[in-house]
Amino acid sequence: MDGDQPALATLHFREEGTRIEPDQNVSGYLALNGALVLPALIEPHAHLDKTFTAQRSPPQQPGLLAAIAAMHQDRVRWSADDLRQRASQALSWAVEAGVGLLRTHIDWFAADAPLAWQVVGELQHPLCTIERVALAPVTFFADAAQADHIAAQVAASGALLGGFIHSSNWDAQAFTHLLQAAERWQLDIDLHIDEELSHDAQGLRWLACYLRQHSFNGRITCSHGCALAQQEDGEAILEVLAQHRVTLIALPLTNLLLQDAVPGRTPRQRGLTLIKEAQARGIPLLLGADNVQDAFCPVGSYDPLDTLFSGLLSAQLGMAFDEASALICQRTALHDGANVLANDFVIFPAAEAASWPLRSRSRYRLKQGICYGEFRNDT
């Protein structure tokens, strides 16, 4: 910055990382001429196993539980070829958008890993790291030995342990087993938790209670957390999550679509977690796309700028480029010690901060000093 004005800089890409210096006008360097630059984007919450099934398996009713029912109907068609084709398309859309880290949940339907676990595990892209999270209903952890069996498979895959925790399947003991199994296998966790507007949702309240009494060495990420915004003790719960550096992921697109969804009635509530209150407490927070073109959400693009745009309006976030952009690229929210200047950037050649993230389609990637992608003049 030059006072409060942005200033041009020269980026030197070195083995040990990127050095940023005041603009030096050196020859042989790519001239960006003040283009907007961000670290490679993050998609922290996707579902590559379900994606692109909306047309063949639409839900019969609005809302989360009807979407889950439609997904169970569709999954009989999840052959290796079907999964590979849909997940690869999703990955290529995400990479085109500038995503360098994509975390996908994969539904588990039994205590042994589903076919999608292996198929998505085989996906690779030189510009994108893929992380898998085992998404099993919390009731799968009711039996401690079975919880351990699931965690062992996840550990062997170098993945994260997850769980679907909701008042429709609440089981405190099963949740304890999930946490204990994760701790035993040294796993990070990423939970679907309290994705509802019920005051009585117990997941985050109970997690806060657990963390007050037990240690947990891994990184905890909580996705959704919609109920917090309804609960009188929501901010007290956040205080505990802040002390334990729990990360929150808000999913503005699907939360807007699936929460407070009643046929023939305009939604009254936004369904979002306590985004601003979390930020005020220094809780690491990211925005994710969640479901893309499946029974949970018939639209979506794997472009984090689209997710951010919906977050800007639904959560009334300020300063899109200078501040809110961190919600789609801050790696430290998922990984301790992640290097912000890790030699991997997205460049928006034709964008200006005042319009961004709109009018910002054209972009390319600069990774380890190598430029990928082409300029497109379709902003």
Ligand SMILES: Nc1ccnc(=O)[nH]1
């Ligand atoms: N929002 C969601 C909850 C559970 N499963 C999904 O795919 N999506």
